[in-house]
Amino acid sequence: MKVKAEILRTYQSVHTWTGICAGLLLFIGFYAGSLTMFKHQLQAWIAPIPAELAAATAVPPQQLIDKAIAAYPQAMAKGFELDIAHEVPYLSWYSQGGARGMNLDNQLTYAFLNEHGELTTHVAGENKFADLIDYLHRSGGLFGEIGHDQLGVYVLGIAALLYFLALVSGVVILLPTLTKTFFALRKEKGASRLWLDSHNLVGIVSLPFHIVIAFSVFVFAYHDFLYDGLGKFYGDKPLFNMPPKTEQPYHINDLPKLELLLEKAHAYSGQHTTVHVSYNRLNSPAPFATLKMENPSALVRGPDTDYLFMHPYTLDVQNSSFPQGVTGTWGNTVATFFSLHFGTYGGNWGRWGYFLMGLLGAFLFYSGNLLWLDKRTRKDGEQKRSTLFMAKLTIGVCLGSMLGVVVTLVLGKALQQSAFALNELYLWIYYLTFGAFIGLSFWLGARKASVFGLKALALGCLGLPLATMFVQYTNPYAVSWLDSIWVDVFGVVFAGIFLFAASKTKRRSQSREASSIWSMQVA
């Protein structure tokens, strides 16, 4: 397709500058997003469920609820979580902190029935590893808060807009040559060309995924503002109809049996199974219950499951992430956007698919930066200070951030039984590793730092099974390591991948390819 030269040039600039501004943040958002696909597996790997909890007795959950209400009426009335996904039910409530916000010092009290049917509690700090991965994904790891959201979330929202512009401009500049070189991966024309071809191929093939991610990230960050603006056009019409409030507070002693709640949920959708119920504010005039509903054979709209919101006393369905019937058209369309972002369709295949797409997305930003650096070096004929700076920053941020997570996993698991406050420990390890590697990258230069970083990543991934063995050795009966064996297996697989990348990068840096950021003359 023919596109005017000046328009091509304009979009080339748009592509470059949006990519350079947003690329590094998006890199972190994407690879961490890939990890969130398996954050529960990673959570179970780093902090396995305590043995005494695993040895609790299988009883009808109602028995457990009744005994817990009798023993801890106050705590239970504030709200509690009931897990019924497993044969052995257990419930928990916050004995310090709460579910809202990002408190690192939350304490949970777990309650279950021991082998004699007696109520037993176990107090533990809430292990937030999965949440921290999620936080890294949503904020890029940027600190600070605005209102009820993290600063990083808003920054990533802006980055998502730049990313959309980068996508469109990337497609525009490819239009003239798209049909000729689409599937071409030209190895013989040098490494630079191969990187460019791969960058283009990944970008075009995963374009629909990227478009959905771009605008959903923006909506996740700015929905409050978008609704405010929309409200101006709605005039006197309220955007949302609030359910009528009752004045009379309810009381936990009148809580209907769990069975009745589950029956109502089943009547709402027969295909779903309730795996988790969260009861909130049970002694207030406005109590609510949130049910997590699993349906492995269909698309779900939350990060893991569908949601059903019910009144815990009247058992009315108040809202759900999967509206039923003819009035559900709009709600279901919106629900689709959520599931397209979260990758919660197609069960485990969808999960793996999104894991890969996320990594390919990260590759898109990494390769985009490197291509630009190579091109600038060729054009200038020498290494300018600004180019060198960007090269060091790119290697430092991309590899450093991944290294940060890997080191956190290994040390976090090894130190699980230590006296440290674990959630804070995770943060310290991540940010220290991240910062140290960026420093190293500026000290060693991009070429040496990238080989070193890739090797360190390989070593770190190999550390995953080693950490498992260490825990098993020091504390043989605490946990069953077999439950999370796949994390160890993939640690080894990724160690291999990083080692391969390290050797490739090293070879390239020795080939003395004319003025590339990889060439030897650049320290």
Next chain:
Amino acid sequence: METSGQVQAFQADWLSKTLAGMLLGLALAYVCIALFAWYGPGGIDAQDKVQFNMWMIAPLWFSIFSATYVFRTGKRAWLLLGIPTLALYGVFFLLRSMA
């Protein structure tokens, strides 16, 4: 607008084109969604439609934004986005005032 028939040379006009895409693009996206909200399928009262409407603002805005660099000059970008924006706001408030 150019009436001489002579095609004006392409100018980068980064700032004015970017501002046109950012501001007018958002204004245009909002009024399109507003018209859709009141007069599109289901009308204003359809259940959960407000969520759909909110969601659609971003893709519409982003699309307009990304297209603004096609205009030959920044001035043309402001004119060609500004006129339909004003017209649609006029239509919207006229329709609403008649209701």
